[in-house]
Amino acid sequence: MHAYSGLNDADRRQIDTLLDQRRQVVPARRDVLGEGEVPRFVHVVLEGWGCRYRQMSDGRRQILSVILPGDVFDVTGQVAIRMDHAIGAITQMTVAEVSAEALHDLQLHVPAVAQAVRWNGHVTTATHREWIVSLGLRSARERIAQLFCEVYFRLNLIGLCPTQACEFPLTQADVADATGLTPVHVNRMVQEMRRDRLIEWAGKSLTILDLDALCEIAQFTPAYLHLEHAVPA
Amino acid sequence: MHAYSGLNDADRRQIDTLLDQRRQVVPARRDVLGEGEVPRFVHVVLEGWGCRYRQMSDGRRQILSVILPGDVFDVTGQVAIRMDHAIGAITQMTVAEVSAEALHDLQLHVPAVAQAVRWNGHVTTATHREWIVSLGLRSARERIAQLFCEVYFRLNLIGLCPTQACEFPLTQADVADATGLTPVHVNRMVQEMRRDRLIEWAGKSLTILDLDALCEIAQFTPAYLHLEHAVPA
DNA sequence: CGGAGCCTTGAGATTTATCAAGGGTAGTGG
């Protein structure tokens, strides 16, 4: 939540209290919330990477979005809704579990919180749309570039990527699941991108060598992230 | 809005008043709202079909979702947000333009309206996720089947498709833009589906001959539409 | 040292795109 707009100290204390009440640590590669579960809390990511995903009966998996620290999910607005997808941890994750009622109250008292929740919803939806565009009309290379760009800008926003190098704990298979490609093809494209000196990527560390070129390839415009409404605290 | 949950007569009158205040008729194939515009109103579709879409500089187009009567869009929650995609009319459309403030007030007084707006948001987001799955891991035939199924169930819900036959004003090129395929390939798949006696489709009329088979092909489960929260009035 | 997980490479198959052209139909103007 630290990336959201203008809060005073009192507000901030209230938020921290709320986030401190109940938290859960989920090991890497385990579910935070399974498909079909009915979430009892609103979740706020404090640490670690995760993803929304959908698993098919034949084993194929589609990653629907990448979840980073500060993201809020399951804002169901007091309606019990069965999850139509799962939330998985990519690295170990720490998430705060907030009761919907408490969050609702806080939203009434602190407009900035209501604002932040709305902002979160907008960005989530806009990001989904961007992924539809990516999968619908971009090539393999373009989709992968798009993913790198999105993650880079979002990390940057929350202060987790102050330089060109950042953590990137997804495997090539994860990237494949996110982009609708096969791991083999992702591998070949990534190698091409390395040859072209666009990126370096080894282990869990990614370096963006040529951000402009990458954005150009992906036709990436960060507008959909609505960065302007998310002034870092 | 007629498909939404339990309202009494007084509430209904208030809603109708709101919807009556200002409306716009948009001819077929024109934009209701262009990319980059800042919407001044919340829109409620009273009549006609539309779509969200994103146009690329090279002319390619991705349809992001199909918009049907009763759908609400641009629920920006009093924040002026620049559209990162456009809203286009497929047939002639009649939309009510509601001021964000008026809607907000009504939400406070009539919980069912707040509920309906939230429901709308959920379904929109869930539908986007479903499209990501479709584009990410389904084949051409499966994607087209998915689109037919989604539209069929949604029309059914709002009472516009009481039998197996329904209006379907998209062209094959539109279906291509929605599914990330080329018009040529859509044509071939549709013909296959006709040969297999799954559908009939001529002009602007679609008949679902074998809904079960179609759902099976698309692995379609209407869960994401959350029909259970949308009791017809 | 052995295993597990991940990355890499190659060859061939499949799906889907591209290019190009023809045909139907509905509306429009003469």
Added chain:
DNA sequence: CCACTACCCTTGATAAATCTCAAGGCTCCG
């Protein structure tokens, strides 16, 4: 009433992108 145009739909041939299958190598961890 006819000709014409515009918009779709259809078909064929060929090309390109991506997938599949299969195997081998690296690295980290126990």
